[in-house]
Amino acid sequence: MYRTTHWLAVVAPVLLVAGTVGVATRAVAAADDLQSRAQTAFKPLERPAPMAAVRVDLGRQLYHDPRLSKSGAISCASCHNLASGGVDNRETSLGHKAQVGGRNAPTTLNASVHLAQFWDGRAKDLTEQAKGPILNPGEMALPSEAEAVKVVRSVPGYQKAFKAAFPGSGVTYQNIAVAIADFEKTLVTPSRFDDYLRGRKDALSATEKKGLKTFMDKGCVTCHGGVGVGGSMYMKFGVVAPYKHQADEGRFAITKDPADKYVFKVPSLRNIQKTYPYFHDGKVWSLDEAVGIMGKTQLGLDLAADERAAIVAFLKSLDGELPVQALRLPELPVSGPDTPRPSL
Ligand code: HEC
Ligand code: HEC
Structure with missing residues (x-):
């Protein structure tokens, strides 16, 4: 029914x-x-109304930063490559230790217009969605939110950028997701x-x-x-x-x-x-x-x-164009002395 x-x-x-x-x-x-x-x-x-550049730029860095994965090898962009339509063009994706996932990676382009995220809609919006893959053992495989926050806090350049983007709260798991989501909202074509x-x-x-x-x-x-x-x-x-x-x-x-x-x-x-x-x-x-x-x-x-x-x-005819800033590769801030080393 x-x-x-x-x-x-x-x-x-x-x-x-x-x-x-x-x-x-x-x-x-x-x-x-x-x-x-x-x-x-x-x-x-x-195109979306202009958003705070400090957040969008930070989100663009985090989207491309493999330090958000345990192996130090996988970023959001690994499976959602903006150079190829926001996908990996694979049947299903390769995650942590080359584990093969169960579903095809949908594109991050225009994802902000969806009623919900994932093939089954299990995340209500982009912020909730972004919290998933970082901790998913088959994808980026960080062990906990606390670990993700520790990694980001250990990078001096991120400390500064989060202070500017989120005065008051700084580096939190929520803010990591919000920055990534704000960047994704610019991926409109x-x-x-x-x-x-x-x-x-x-x-x-x-x-x-x-x-x-x-x-x-x-x-x-x-x-x-x-x-x-x-x-x-x-x-x-x-x-x-x-x-x-x-x-x-x-x-x-x-x-x-x-x-x-x-x-x-x-x-x-x-x-x-x-x-x-x-x-x-x-x-x-x-x-x-x-x-x-x-x-x-x-x-x-x-x-x-x-x-x-x-x-x-x-x-x-539905092929569209990304804004040039979205296609620009960000420079990532260098790791600090306490940044956890990649491991498998
Ligand atoms: C009753 C609703 C419905 C109708 C009618 C429908 N679709 Fe779909 N379409 C879907 C659903 C649901 C999916 C996702 C299927 C899946 O992979 O689980 C889909 C997926 C697709 C895909 C693949 C998208 C991707 O990202 O992999 C294409 C292409 C597509 N539809 C084109 C069409 C065309 C062309 C027609 C008309 C001939 C059509 N659809 C009619 C519901 C519909
Ligand atoms: C290992 C590959 C992989 C990585 C890494 C990955 N994703 Fe995904 N992503 C997927 C797959 C597969 C799905 C679909 C899963 C499902 O629907 O169950 C998905 C779904 C999504 C969706 C939903 C799109 C839609 O149409 O519903 C968004 C948005 C997204 N990912 C963004 C991200 C962000 C942001 C990151 C980094 C924090 C990320 N992904 C990391 C593979 C990946």
Whole structure:
């Protein structure tokens, strides 16, 4: 019932709106127009309001600092490489002592627009999320929050930077997470599609528009809509037909509600061309194949090759640009005499 309710909750208002505007002739013309339909279903991605540079710069350093891992070899950027779309392009990631994780690393780009973090939404926001990997024994593997604080405090340059960024509280585990999250909030990537949504009709090519139309006509937009082209709801992977690699039970592991079996956060499709391989298990390497699987599992449709190709062309228009400051590699402050040495 859970997913049925969600499905209707999404579809019903759309039908209702379509019905209401149908009364007015001018609105009928508008409803036929691809651009106005898109403007109703999606929202342009806005760059965030400027944040305190002392925090964002500190967060950028921490994001790239492998001293936040036991081995001294793994940083957030190891698995969320900003040079390659905020991912590691691996089926599942390599963590501490080359342990292989259970899920594909989603991108940190535009993560701030998601309703919650992780494939199963178990962290409510970026700050809560950032506290996880540092202590996860399979990822960065520091033994405790206290150890992470000790490492950061032992670096004189960080002592100073935290005093400036967090006057009063200085280095705390919470502040480490807040700084990283503030940096991540700058990883926003508007694209040509946003220009189109803002009114520039020629921002998309004819093929991309055909793909956008297919994406909306076939029903992809029901789940992948809004500012993130996804990221705003949970849905079962396998609404109509099961996913062939079905193993991970998704949100069920957290909620224990049988209705949440195989339910995942609907991912944002921004920069999707760069964030292969696809799905929570990273088992699908081709975007064309991923689109075909979505048609079958979520909509009960066998999409034709030209329909898939058009959708893929549209999806590529979601490749956006990071602000230059986000792509600049930070210089990390040098360790102090008491900084713990890397170990395995
Ligand atoms: C060893 C690889 C690895 C490291 C290191 C790592 N992550 Fe991740 N990250 C993952 C994986 C895998 C997931 C998905 C896990 C899940 O959903 O259960 C994830 C999920 C996320 C998400 C959620 C994105 C979304 O779409 O829901 C964010 C944000 C994130 N990581 C940021 C970070 C930050 C910040 C750090 C450093 C403090 C970090 N990660 C370190 C692999 C890694
Ligand atoms: C009923 C909701 C729903 C519909 C309809 C839907 N999707 Fe999805 N989509 C999801 C969910 C949930 C996932 C995450 C699946 C997973 O890996 O657990 C997903 C994942 C994806 C992915 C992989 C994203 C990634 O980061 O790995 C792509 C690409 C995608 N969808 C495209 C489409 C296209 C194209 C359509 C229309 C043909 C579509 N989706 C229709 C819910 C939906």
